[in-house]
Amino acid sequence: MIQAIGLTSTPRRDLPPLVDDLTFEARPGCVTALLGEPGSGKTTALRLMLELAPGRGVTYFRGRPLHRIPHPAREVGVLLGDVPGHPSRTVRNQLRMLCAAVGVPAARADTMMEVVGIGGLRDQRLGSLSAGMDRRVGLAAAMLADPCTLLLDEPTAGLAPRxxxxxxxxxRGHASLGGTVLFTTDDAKEAARSADRVVSIASGRLVADQDAADFARTRLRPRVAVRTPHAARLADVLGREARAAHRGVEIVEESGSRLSVYGSSCAEIGEAAFRHGVLVHQLADETGDTALPVPPVPQARTGAGSGVRLEARLEAAAQVRTGPHPGTAASDPRPGTAASGPCPGAAGSGSADPGSGATDPAITDPRPAATGVRSAAATPPAPPAGPAATAGAFPRRARPARDARTVRPAPAVRRIGGPLRPVRYELRRVFGTATPYLTAVLVAVVSAATALVLARAGHTSQNRMLAAWPEPFPLPPAALGAGLLGALAFGEEYRYPALAADRGTVPRRLGLLTAKLGVCAALALLLGALAVTADAAALHLVFGPALLRAPAEWAAPAASWAGLLVGCAWAGVLASGAFRSAVLGLAAVLAVPVAVVPLVRKVLEGPSAHPASGVASRLRALTSAPLPPEADRFVLGALRVMAQPVGAALLLSLMVLLCAYAFTGLRTRVRW
Incomplete structure (x- = not known):
């Protein structure tokens, strides 16, 4: 159940608001179309409902506003525009990443690909998909968590009739299980043919809220659909008789043997065809275009677990008819009541919950669901309003009915965001593209080449040769690679917002930040180990084993190297999250040695009046548990690293970026 109350967008300067005091309902168990011309405010209305655009009003999804729902993706499935995802990511990787975001098993991605008919495109990249396949991927992403409500913005834009x-x-199959479907369109015939209820808006204001049959009868042009093998002859006959009787009749020859006759009736056309001996196969009063047969709804692979409710949806979609079959009596067997089935995502539904191990029901009617034309005489029963309808549709999760006029949004509510499984989500995001692999190969090649040049030139310490860090360079290649991977951690989120489809900006919460910092730190350490290994192997291969010798002290250089790599990666993560750009995140990493290090070096120059000697022993005294003697070496090594200009500058930069990130991303969103 969707209740939109008083939706009003923030007006632009000297212009009226795109949406002005819009109030309507979308009931469970039926499909609702939001109809309007381009620019009438349909998309803005959806964004206001999803709290993605500033404005007034409130929208209740089964009695709760979106910011009061703990996990919005499990309640509302959204398709706004194109599929948000990296163009080089495959369809399967994209859906598996979103599975981790909404907290469902990864096998759900394969099931949904079978449901929407893109099982053969699992390894296809998002950037190479056609408009139809892109819409199917978007539907799969919206239905991953099996939500009760679907909000779709122009879902059929650019699609073929089939x-x-x-x-x-x-x-229709989703609605037949008790779900709520709301989609926008600018085609009145599509709305009358495919929806149970049509909400018409113009200039952001409500024009009409009608059943589809009433809408077709009052606002669409009635016609007679004729199917005959002698279409040209019958059109000529009808035209001559209309001119003789001085009646205004318009005859449109459709593809094949179909005619659409406006301004006449079935009786008149049938009598004219009988008088002239013209064979007629179909004669029906209709509104809108005669739809083409529907291709079969693809069947998901049978199995236990998360695909159970999806199989039930397939069964319902295969048995549903959206209008009378050509040549049959006008009837509409579609379910029109809220009690026609439980919500797909509600507890207590007729199907098993994901992961329960139950098998799916057998599909008894594998025939394709034929989409015909809604007849003006076929009036589906409207879903009953009130608490009875809600309780029938959602028996265990129903909420008490409230009067829409007395509902007020709750103040001071913290909105929960971010993926439900952040570490799994981040791993799938990182390794879903070739970026980390290409970065690792490039870093290894550049680092090895730089190490060879330094060894040939001489006068370079062994530690700098292994790190491939010449004196004039601000950072070694491995640190730059770690900073790049860190900058892409949030930069790709803002450029290809996989998490922003139903939440607006990328939800920067502590769980997501911790996962990104941990994964980027591990990648940075692996990148550093790869670079050192590649440098050592190149030096050993070219100059022999005499060039490299076992270091007497390795703990402090290793800690310094690890700290540099992890610090660069974290600086990229925090900077890209604060500035919402991967380029600015990488620029912040480069700014540490270029701009911050000289300032820190000036501060640290000169002798200290009070030397900080004996810090290790005083730190040992603060701990009650005994520490091994080797701990002093690690503590002194860490302190020595932080005392260096680069370490101090990196630590200072991380603190500043963390504060900036907290200021921009971890603020409480208060709604009144």
Whole structure:
């Protein structure tokens, strides 16, 4: 159940608001179309409902506003525009990453690909998909968590008629299980043919809220659909008789043997065809275009677990008919009541919960769901309003009915965001593209080449040769690679917002930040080990084993190297999260040795009036548990690293970036 109350967008300067006091309902168990011309405010209305645009008003999803729902993706499935994802990411990797974000098993991605008919495109990249396949991937992403509500913005834009029929059949199957479907369109015939209820808006204001049959009867042009093998002859006959009777009749020859006759009736056309001996196969009063047959809804692989409710949706979609079959009596067997089935995502539904191990029900009717034309005489029963309808649709999760006029949004609510499984999400995000692999190869090659040049030139310490860090360079290649991977951690989120489809900006919460910092630190250490190994192997191969010798002190250089790499990676993560750009994140990493290190070096120059000797022994005294003697070496090594200009500058930069990130990303969102 969706209740939109008083939606009003923030007006632009000297212009009226795009949405002005819009109030309507979308009931469970039926499909609702939000109809309006381009620029009428349909997309803005959806964004206001999802709290993605500033404005007034409130929208309740089964009695709760979106910011009061702990996990919005499990309640509302959203498709706004194109699929948000990196173009080089495959379809399967994208859906598996989103599975970790919404907290469902990764096997759900394969099941949903079978449901929407893209099982053969699992290894196809997002950037190479057609418009129809892109819409299917978007539907799969919206339905991953099996939400009760679907909000779709122009889902059929750019699709072929058969693709449109398939999509509406899938939405009909979702609604037949008690779900709520709301989609926007600017085609009145599509709204009358595919929806149970049509909400018409113009200039952001509500124009009409009608059942689809009433909408078709009052706002669409009635016509007679004729199917005959002698279409040209019958059109000529009807035209001559209309001119003789001085009646205004418009005849449109459709593809094949179809005619659309406006301004006449079935009786008049049938009598004219009988008088002239023209064979007629179909004669029906209709509104809108006659739809093409629907291709079969693809069947998911049978199995236990998360695909159970999806199989039930397939069964319902295969049995649903969206209008009378050509040549049959006008009827509409579609379910129109809220009690037609439980919500797909509600507890206590007729199907098993994901992970329960139950098998899916057998599909008894594998025939394709034919999408015909809604007849003006076929009036589906409207879903009953009130608490009875809600309780019938959602038996265990129903909330008490409230009067829409007395509902007020709750103040001071912290909105929960971020993926439910952040570490798994981050791992799939990182390794879903070739960026980390290409970065590692490039760093190893550049680092080895730089080490060879330094060894040939001489006058370079062994530690700098192994790190491939010449004196004039601000950072070694491994540190730059770690900073790049860190900058992409949040930079790709803002450029390809996989987490922003139903939440607006990327939700920067502590769980997501911790996962990104941990994964980037591990990648940085692996990158550093790879660079040192590549440098040592190159030096040994070219100059022999005499060039390298076992170091007498390795703990302090190793800690310094690890600290440099991890610090650069973390600086990239925090900077890209604070500035919302991967380029600015990498620039912040480069700014540490270029701008911050000289300032810190000036501060640390000169003798100290009070030397900090004996810090290790005093730190040992603060701990009650005995420490091994080797701990002094690690403590002194860490202190020595932080006392260096580069270490101090990096530590200072991390503190500043962390404060900036906390200021921009961890603020409480208060809604009144």
């Amino acid at each position: 693709e449109r029929a398939w999509l509406h059949a899938l939405l």
